[in-house]
Amino acid sequence: MPETLLSVREIHTYYGDSYVLQGVSLEVAQGCIVAILGRNGMGKTTLIRSVAGLTPPREGDILFRGRSLRGRPSYAIAQEGMAIVPQGRRIFRSLSVRENLVLPTSGLARGPRSMPVDDHSRRWTLELVLQEFPQLAERINHLGGALSGGEQQMLAVGRALMANPELILMDEPSEGLAPRLVQHVEEIMRRLKARGHSVLLVEQNLALAMAVADEIHVLSSGRFVFHGTPAELAGASEILDQHLGVAATRFA
């Protein structure tokens, strides 16, 4: 049984006055990909933002490697070993590709525990990230704002990897990408897993989540209505139909 890396316990999160997450719990084990599915407006992005400390929950607790993240600013949470690939990529537009990538290596990003000492051979460097995404190497001196959507997605993943995180939070990485690029995102996720990263993935793309995830949660109106393996979800026709809006026959 792999160790639990992230443990979300009964969190309640508000966005302004609206009550978005209404008691959500989940666990991500070391080296696993856990996917959150759900339609728009069900609280998926809020869940990612709660974990990253960008929209802290009002109640409940989030533990990372057994330590509570309550009340910690988002940079301190990131320094614990968590990186986010946010919705809409949020590339720094006026920075070059290189500057975007090396940003997490700044002295201001070095936390007390951000250096996992055990395995240096696993560490990402600029060279390794550029090997992984050769297209970024070609455009290394271009401004982030000048890249295409697919390139920005690679840059967002590359930027997250440069922080050498144990857990990567990915918010709709397939959003707005052509099918060929979604295929690429799928390959990237598999390689991340092979390298030992854990991923909490929020997606609307059912096929992508089914293909890469070890576990799936389905979020509906701020609560989980399903938790199981992709195979179990494929058999849960009511969930697919009611909460994800797909005909069950597609995965039967």
Next chain:
Amino acid sequence: MTSTILQAINGVSFAALLFLLASGFTLSFGLMRVVNMAHGAYYLLGGYVGLTLAEQTGSFAVAILGGGAAIVVLGYLVDRFLIRRTGENHLAQVLLTVGLAFVIGDVALAIWGGDNLKVPVPPFLRGAVELPGGVYYPKYRFVLIFFGALVFAVLWILYRKTQIGAVVRAGVDDREQVSATGINIDRLFVMTSGLASFLAGMAGVVGGAFLTLYPGAEWEILVFALVVVIVGGLGSLEGAMVGALIVGLLDAYGRWLLPEFSYFVLFGPIALLMLFRPRGLFGTEH
């Protein structure tokens, strides 16, 4: 002809001083979105502290560094205990910092009095240089132009070519994402604000050596600095430089050619510019 050139030098040297004050203001606004109207008071107080240090130690360098350092300390306390409470509320920031500027001005009046005081300049910076054509011009103002250019070059390299500069630019783009990337944004704010404070205090010493220091000087210089920042575009270092040159030259030629309308010569073209480029010359959307 000679007067035209002299006015140009007047304008550029005033621009060098305005750049010192406006560069810090524009960078700290671009990153932290804080409108600090006490910047003029920082200038005046830095000048007074420098004046006292220059009189005590006889060193102009000590005066510049000490005047800047005093404002770094004051600016940190103001940020930490006052401005932070205003959050994102610009109106509250303006009211708070305008009030603060009055308090600083009155305290300075109580300590240094109401006379025009001049920061003493070391002998090698005094006197005049002879220009071609037998015209003499104050040496100090030439040195000020070189000093302003040097500060611009240092700030530009820091901002455009170093990793810490990239972090600040990223923060101007998207503060939340900078923090989510693991950058200690609180420390970044303290550093940037400290630099802005240092530049303001230093500007007071440098400016106090030729414009003199007196009650009310903080508001006069603040108006010019604000115009520079607005013309150049909030958050743009290059904009602060170009804006300072425009304002400095318009002011110099306005005072010379149309002394009765010198404020109009300054603000008329700027009102026109605002009509067509409301974000300033180098401004981007925030």
